[in-house]
Amino acid sequence: xxxxxxxxxxxxxxxxxxxxxxxxxxxxxxxxxxxxxxxxxxxxxxxxxxxxxxxxxxxxxxxxxxxxxxxxxxxxxxxxxxxxxxxxxxxxxxxxxxxxxxxxxxxxxxxxxxxxxxxxxxxxxxxxxxxxxxxxxxxxxxxxxxxxxxxxxxxxxxxxxxxxxxxxxxxxxxxxxxxxxxxxxxxxxxxxxxxxxxxxxxxxxxxxxxxxxxxxxxxxxxxxxxxxxxxxxxxxxxxxxxxxxxxxxxxxxxxxxxxxxxxxxxxxxxxxxxxxxxxxxxxxxxxxxxxxxxxxxxxxxxxxxxxxxxxxxxxxxxxxxxxxxxxxxxxxxxxxxxxxxxxxxxxxxxxxxxxxxxxxxxxxxxxxxxxxxxxxxxxxxxxxxxxxxxxxxxxxxxxxxxxxxxxxxxxxxxxxxxxxxxxxxxxxxxxxxxxxxxxxxxxxxxxxxxxxxxxxxxxxxxxxxxxxxxxx
Amino acid sequence: xxxxxxxxxxxxxxxxxxxxxxxxxxxxxxxxxxxxxxxxxxxxxxxxxxxxxxxxxxxxxxxxxxxxxxxxxxxxxxxxxxxxxxxxxxxx
Numbered sequence: 001x002x003x004x005x006x007x008x009x010x011x012x013x014x015x016x017x018x019x020x021x022x023x024x025x026x027x028x029x030x031x032x033x034x035x036x037x038x039x040x041x042x043x044x045x046x047x048x049x050x051x052x053x054x055x056x057x058x059x060x061x062x063x064x065x066x067x068x069x070x071x072x073x074x075x076x077x078x079x080x081x082x083x084x085x086x087x088x089x090x091x092x093x094x095x096x097x098x099x100x101x102x103x104x105x106x107x108x109x110x111x112x113x114x115x116x117x118x119x120x121x122x123x124x125x126x127x128x129x130x131x132x133x134x135x136x137x138x139x140x141x142x143x144x145x146x147x148x149x150x151x152x153x154x155x156x157x158x159x160x161x162x163x164x165x166x167x168x169x170x171x172x173x174x175x176x177x178x179x180x181x182x183x184x185x186x187x188x189x190x191x192x193x194x195x196x197x198x199x200x201x202x203x204x205x206x207x208x209x210x211x212x213x214x215x216x217x218x219x220x221x222x223x224x225x226x227x228x229x230x231x232x233x234x235x236x237x238x239x240x241x242x243x244x245x246x247x248x249x250x251x252x253x254x255x256x257x258x259x260x261x262x263x264x265x266x267x268x269x270x271x272x273x274x275x276x277x278x279x280x281x282x283x284x285x286x287x288x289x290x291x292x293x294x295x296x297x298x299x300x301x302x303x304x305x306x307x308x309x310x311x312x313x314x315x316x317x318x319x320x321x322x323x324x325x326x327x328x329x330x331x332x333x334x335x336x337x338x339x340x341x342x343x344x345x346x347x348x349x350x351x352x353x354x355x356x357x358x359x360x361x362x363x364x365x366x367x368x369x370x371x372x373x374x375x376x377x378x379x380x381x382x383x384x385x386x387x388x389x390x391x392x393x394x395x396x397x398x399x400x401x402x403x404x405x406x407x408x409x410x411x412x413x414x415x416x417x418x419x420x421x422x423x424x425x426x427x428x429x430x431x432x433x434x435x436x437x438x439x440x441x442x443x444x445x446x447x448x449x450x451x452x453x454x455x456x457x458x459x460x461x462x463x464x465x466x467x468x469x470x471x472x
Numbered sequence: 473x474x475x476x477x478x479x480x481x482x483x484x485x486x487x488x489x490x491x492x493x494x495x496x497x498x499x500x501x502x503x504x505x506x507x508x509x510x511x512x513x514x515x516x517x518x519x520x521x522x523x524x525x526x527x528x529x530x531x532x533x534x535x536x537x538x539x540x541x542x543x544x545x546x547x548x549x550x551x552x553x554x555x556x557x558x559x560x561x562x563x564x
Contacts, residue, residue: 053532081485082485
């Protein structure tokens with residue numbers, strides 16, 4: 001591997017989260033009984049006419065703007081012809097030579113840019129189920145709008161491919177045009193890959209691995225394919241330009257079709273749809289709608305709030321999380337406390353990615369904000385904050401309902417000293433354990449202090465005081 | 473001129489079988505069609521002249537769901553169906 005360099009470009013299909021299909025008013029909802037989200041247009045009956053969904057154009061332009069693309073003032077739709085049962089018209093309406101967006105880029109953390117050649121809009125195909133010697137066809141997905149994002153061959157490692165795709169997923173989720181779920185197929189990826197000796201310029205012969213449906217599979221497929229190609233080149237054989245698929249069971253790639261049966265799509269202009277003209281005003285209006293890009297948000301969280309990188313990444317993983325965070329830190333002295341509450345206690349109540357994505361929790365961001373402000377005002381200590389947050393997560397109540405006035409304001413020095421002395425007196429075993437070197441025994445005594453003060457005491461202060469008193 | 477091979481290739485892409493008798497006929501027809509298209513090509517027009525035919529552009533539909541058809545209606549012209557699916561010969 002070390003003598004060879006990987007050269008890779010990605011074609012990513014993303015299903016847009018419009019309510020209706022691209023050319024008809026059927027729902028795009030995922031699943032549903034087979035062929036229940038269909039009409040004469042999306043099952044390709046003769047005599048039907050497509051009508052373009054405005055939102056599809058808008059979403060694609062937003063995707064282009066968020067990836068630094070130029071938006072084409074004029075574009076059009078084309079027919080891509082091929083005969084396969086997932087495509088009832090025997091052609092897919094797509095864009096060929098005049099895509100909506102072109103010449104963009106996504107910047108990686110190492111500073112390299114992956115250039116985006118084009119983004120175009122098209123219709124998804126139906127789903128085929130092969131069983132019992134027949135092919136079963138469900139057209140619910142047929143006509144669901146897609147954008148295809150094509151990069152230049154700028155990717156030089158598996159890590160770069162992964163980072164590019166993760167970044168793309170994050171951006172598209174943030175601008176709200178797709179949920180980008182690889183497992184549900186709303187984000188799919190084809191990998192074009194070749195190898196060349198380090199330091200050379202000319203590209204090697206490439207192969208295309210189709211339909212990667214998870215980050216892990218993509219990485220594994222690329223690793224296998226790179227090694228396969230290097231072995232071929234080193235043994236003096238030639239890489240054949242072809243389409244391959246990844247076989248999960250055997251963890252390898254295998255040939256689907258060679259160049260000789262490469263598709264001849266015979267593209268031509270779709271005569272049933274008129275030109276798309278995008279005005280400067282439309283672009284400006286959509287640019288206005290774009291939220292702060294996720295990577296910029298992450299950098300701001302780190303620089304302005306001193307939040308560690310790993311935590312900042314968690315906070316921008318989904319738009320709902322960052323929105324929650326930004327509401328909860330409003331007017332708070334130390335946003336890091338809010339971040340810790342979210343990533344620690346609140347995240348632990350959410351199981352799996354989809355729960356984090358919707359971020360439905362019992363505690364409103366306003367209530368978390370109020371709780372942290374009590375800390376800022378010195379009315380409660382950190383341990384009471386944590387205990388109260390647990391109760392808030394259980395009950396959904398506001399902090400003021402859970403902490404009485406009597407509990408606020410902490411504990412004065414005399415009262416704390418009294419509580420510590422009392423705890424030492426009533427836990428002689430723990431005290432002797434501690435004195436014989438078992439430092440953990442101190443926790444039991446500290447627990448008694450916290451219990452006696454109903455969590456109001458400052459745990460750090462109490463611990464210090466206990467050690468002084470015991471060692472007297 | 474259009475050759476028999478070109479006709480067979482196009483037929484193959486369209487998954488059509490063509491008999492020998494049809495082949496001559498189709499080759500002749502296709503040559504005429506292409507010839508007609510050449511007449512159009514000879515006209516002095518820029519590709520961009522077609523950008524805005526009839527002053528029509530941006531014919532859009534709002535993103536509002538309309539109930540889909542009953543599945544029975546959708547499947548009623550199908551040659552073969554099962555469990556709510558269209559059924560076709562197995563393809564890989």
